[in-house]
């Protein structure tokens with residue numbers, strides 16, 4: 001008789017930051033509820049080690065994922081847990097994303113220790129962020145705002161805020177809420193003005209493609225959130241077609257409508273002067289095709305030119 005798959009201990013590869021550990025624990029709880037035993041294996045990535053450079057200078061591919069992928073390949077862990085946003089749009093052929101966990105609110109937020117901090121069109125505050133998307137969108141909607149680099153885990157960034165390296169800090173609500181910093185939120189950006197990065201707010205579970213099918217099925221049943229999965233397929237297809245990693249100011253947000261799925265996405269030039277954005281709607285079975293189609297529309301409207309000039313500026 002075949003062994004019961006839930007007798008297996010699932011070794012969960014995770015980065016060591018508090019947010020990463022929170023997300024790995026969330027996965028562990030779901031697995032335990034399904035009867036699996038679990039064990040966390042902490043693995044440090046280049047993105048955790050190199051803190052003096054912005055991400056677009058370290059290189060856009062797998063900054064937070066590569067070492068975890070090596071551990072999957074070498075069989076040191078059964079799954080790796082990532083912020084979906086940090087997972088490159090094309091993953092290596094011998095690995096796969098087996099599940100996406102239920103998405104948190106997707107919005108970007110501003111944190112400040114000054115409860116009276118107000119973000120207005122004329123504001124000239126300094127905001128901490130290292131994201132090219134956030135910098136470019138801030139330039140578009142808040143032309144007098146300046147930004148300061150804020151790499152590092154959430155605790156490091158909050159320390160920089162405390163040290164007044166900037167007046168306020170821009171982050172994803174998901175991480176802020178998971179770390180219990182909600183009380184510092186002074187502004188929530190509407191998600192259709194500041195459209196989040198593809199995948200923001202969801203946790204992706206990666207495994208080796210050759211993991212036993214029964215085990216893969218069990219992992220998927222325990223961890224996957226079907227609605228989130230559909231939206232993430234659309235957003236990741238958009239990102240893949242745009243050929244944008246985390247260092248490109250593109251954005252995409254898919255949501256389920258009554259009958260199907262709606263995806264809004266686009267790109268903004270680094271100076272905030274050109275914003276291309278479109279929405280497509282269709283049946284959930286066509287989620288990936290819609291993401292691709294949306295990217296091709298945006299590229300055709302001049303998105304390709306924006307990408308070319310960003311690459312030229314960076315000397316790529």
Ligand SMILES: NCc1[nH]cc(CCC(=O)O)c1CC(=O)O
Nearest residue numbers: 083085171172174175200201202
């Ligand atoms: N690139 C860093 C990163 N990756 C995932 C999150 C937050 C959690 C999430 O969006 O899932 C963050 C920090 C941030 O953008 O504020």
